[in-house]
Amino acid sequence: MALVVITALAFDFTNGFHDTANAMATSIATKALRPKTAVALSGALNLVGAFLSVEVALTVTNAVVKIQDKSGAPKAELLADGGSTLLLIILAGLVGGIVWNLLTWLLGLPSSSSHALFGGLVGATLAGLGIAGVNWNGDGSKLDGVVGKVLLPAVISPVIAGAVAALGTWVIFKITTGVAARFTEQGFRWGQIGSASLVSLAHGTNDAQKTMGVITLALIASGHWSDLENIPLWVKVSAAFAIAAGTYLGGWRIIRTLGKGITDINPPQGTAAQSGAAAVILASSHLGFALSTTHVATGSVIGSGLGRPGAKVRWAVAGRMALAWLITLPSAALIGALMFWVGDAVGGTAGALVVFTLLCIASVAMYLRSRTGKVDHENVNDDWDGDSPSTTGTPATTSSVPAVAAN
Known part of the structure; x- marks a missing residue:
């Protein structure tokens, strides 16, 4: 149980720095905010947002593993062995999510932390309980479970966000034609700060709840909680602080890809993209949809590029992201399944320790690899070097790029 809680909070931390770009990439790219100021603001608002709702948290608790019997109580067979099988499933699933998060961060790909988590859990559940153990469609009376709460939002949300951002960008440029550029740039930089703050708040509301x-x-599973409709307070607090800390760290590689790699963004575009993303995320959180904030943010950025007259979308970069989206859930599922089989083969607490040790080894290896070709707050805004083979784009220089504050 202790290993699961530690690993869950570690996932929450990676979720934070993996998804900082969703809120702040465009504000950093247009220099509306200094890089370090942006991640600090985002971290604080993620912390606040985590306490605003529990709908997504309840979705995660109930939507992946079939834990309820016909009466609505937790299944007795899942708790018969002290919950050790279910705990190992959760641990293995979290490892799948963390490993995929770190790999895509290393490659600078804004893939979905949410789908990495759900993929890991689905794979571990398949390995431990078989296909019948996965809650594919709730009780069958409505779209629920993995299909209704995870897969459908994954397909629909980026399309909606992209359309909203494209329309918003087009309208903005239409109504500001003829207005002095210095007034529109300055005004929309303030607009970016407001909309980026709203996305950060929305991200905390949606993503921190997944760890909860x-x-x-x-x-x-361990018998310490039986209420399927509520979340313990200490869980809310710990998850909120973990995601806030990760967000403050800043996932600079992904910020660079999202802010500089897809399209050249100016403040009106950034405002439209962030406003569209925030609207979709907040609405989905209210409905309990555990969607990918990364998919939404990326769809919004692409939409802002399409909506701006004369803007260029780098489809090669977008294509690599789309490929990462497609393989995220099955790849994390494979890792989760392998980790369950390893832990189950060793057995007991020793098996859980082996799985945790493998996670630590993989994490350290990817961190050390990231020190080559380092991307941080000093070079995150350097010019994108075309569609180079490097997913993160080769920084034009290694010098610091001056960032101007909104005022």
Whole structure:
């Protein structure tokens, strides 16, 4: 149980720095905010947002593993062995999510932390309980479970966000034609700060809850919690601080790709993209959809490029992102399944320790690899070097790029 909680909070931390770009990439790219100021603001608002709702957390608790019997109570067979099988499933699933998060961060790909988590959990559940153990479609009376709450939002949300951002960008440029450029640039930089703050708040509301749901599921497995409609307070607090800390760290590689790699962004575009993303994320959080904030943010940035007259979208970069989106869930599922089989083969607490040790080794290896070709707050805004083979784009220089504050 302790290993699961530690690993869940570690996933929450990686979720934070993996997804900082969703809120702040465009504000950093247009220099509306200094890089370090942007991640600090985003971290603080993620912390606040985590306490605004529990709908997504309850989705995570109930939507992946079939934990309820016909009466609505936790299944007795899942708790018969002290919950050790279910705990190992959760641990293996979290490892799948973390490893995929770190790999895509290393490559500078803004893939979905949410789908990495759900993929890991689905794979571990398939390995541990078989296909019948996965809650594919809830009770069958409505679109629920993995299909309704995860897969459908994954397809629909980036399209909606892109359309909203494209329309918003087009309208903005239409109504500001003839207005002095210095007034529109300055005004929209303030607009970017406001809309980026809203995305950060929305991200905390949606993504921090996923870790809350996972820890609550583990508490149910170990017999420490039985309420399927509420989340313990200490779980909310710990998950909120973990994602805020990760966000403050700043996932500079992904910020660079999203802010500089897809299209050249100016403040009106950034405002439209962030406003569209925030609207979609907040609406989905209210409905309990555990969507990918990364998909939404990326769809919004692409939409802002399409909506701006004369703007260029780098489709080669967008294509690499789309490929990462497609393989995220099955790849994390494969890792989760392998980790369950390893832990189950060793057995008991020793098996869980082996899985945790493998996670630590993989994490350290990817961190050390990231020190080559370092991207940080000093070179995150350097010019994108075309569609180079490097996913993160080769920084034009290694010098610091001056960032101007909004005022």
